[in-house]
Amino acid sequence: MIGVSSSNKSFRVLARYLSEGRTGEEQNRVAWVASRNLPTDDPELAARIMRATAGQNVRVKEPVYHLALSFDPGDAVDRAAMERVADRVLETLGLQEHQVLIVAHADREHAHMHLMVNRVHPETGKVWSRWQDYPAIQRVLREEEEALGLRRVPGRFSERSASGGEVTKGLADDLQTYERLVEVGRERYNGELEVAGAQARLTQLEAAAERARRALDTLQKSLRAVHRDPEHALASFLAAAGREPAVAVRDLRDTPERFGELLTPEGRSAARAAAAAGREVIDAERAFRVAIAHARNGRRKQSGVPGVDDSDQEPAEAQAAVRADLERVQVSLRRLRDEEQRLPGRHLLERALARGLWELSPPEFNRLRLVVTGAQFSLARKLRQMAQDVALGRDDEM
């Protein structure tokens, strides 16, 4: 048997969860309901009464004590046996006079029941303290397993305590592996983001380079129909465009002879098409510069590589730098994937660890702090909490 306890604030929320589930639609989950020191078995009304009784003590902040007792799937237990265990636990904890609602669920393979206990005594108004409740619960569960012939669950008061040190060491080793798995996962995610970014930058650069090359080809062809020496005309136009692009395009359209001797007087009419091609060359060149700047900024932002001044960087160099980035990150990603394959599966390890940590008693869990790092202990706390939440079947609001 496994017992998990917690304190909560709201009887109403817990009662609703116990009878209707998290979604409010799990209508057939309740196998049976019983109560102790209450006039009713109706969960909603019982919660109202328990709240009223808890209200008689103005100091209590969390009057709800929630205890979940689960049996092994192989344990054939009936209602009488379950109630017997519940009563023995309540009696051992000193809660036999408190208001208790017992709700058994039939929604899992294993038999289990939840005890919603009012920590405020109905007659004296005193608050019951949960201090050291875990060892008491474990002791009763071990005794009842023995008495009812149920499967023995390893716990602090069973044979496992003899090898407690080994268990702690095993958990510490697993925690170290789990921490590395989390790190590798994070690094791989960042690496994949970096690859995606580098690929996008490379694609943008290649597209811009292709556009610039085509624009230049078109301009060269156009100039052949206008000028006797198209190479000279092209060089003159590019020089002028470097100084004043708009003026250079206008001159090529209106006074093409400024860039060299015309092929024929009729060549002037072809100058209009050449001017359009010239405009496209200027635009494509500008787009290419922007792509180089993006590549430089992207490299600096993602990989910490120092940026190079784009005015000095040749297009080919920019493309080569981005390709080198891509290759570097891909190599690093392959290394991470290899390491990940060598490590155990993250979810399997996570579940095994959570279960192992959850079964530790509070002192055992605290001893773990001595053999692991702060970050690993923080992970351990999260996993233990996760296992407890799963066992209690509760969500954040409770």
Next chain:
Amino acid sequence: MVAVNGERRSIAKLIRFTPSELERVVDQAQASGRPVACFIREASLGSRPRMKNGTVGDTVIHHLARLGTRLRALARTAREQNLPAAAEFDAALAELLDTIRQIE
């Protein structure tokens, strides 16, 4: 000990009341749902402790529930021993629970 603005409430102060004064203070503290010391501190620092919601209703429900618990035990015993009053106990318990349900 609760810390307020980084300070702990480490100083205790004795206050003298007449019996009737103390009775009034205790009544008001209970009505506001606060411990007496907490009520006196809040009131003396200028705040007006609000009435706790449902305090009166809670008290009534609490006492009815205590009666109901005893009544239920009686009804169970009567049923187990086939006493003629068993049905009457059940009816009385059902009526009491209906009454609790009607209290807001």
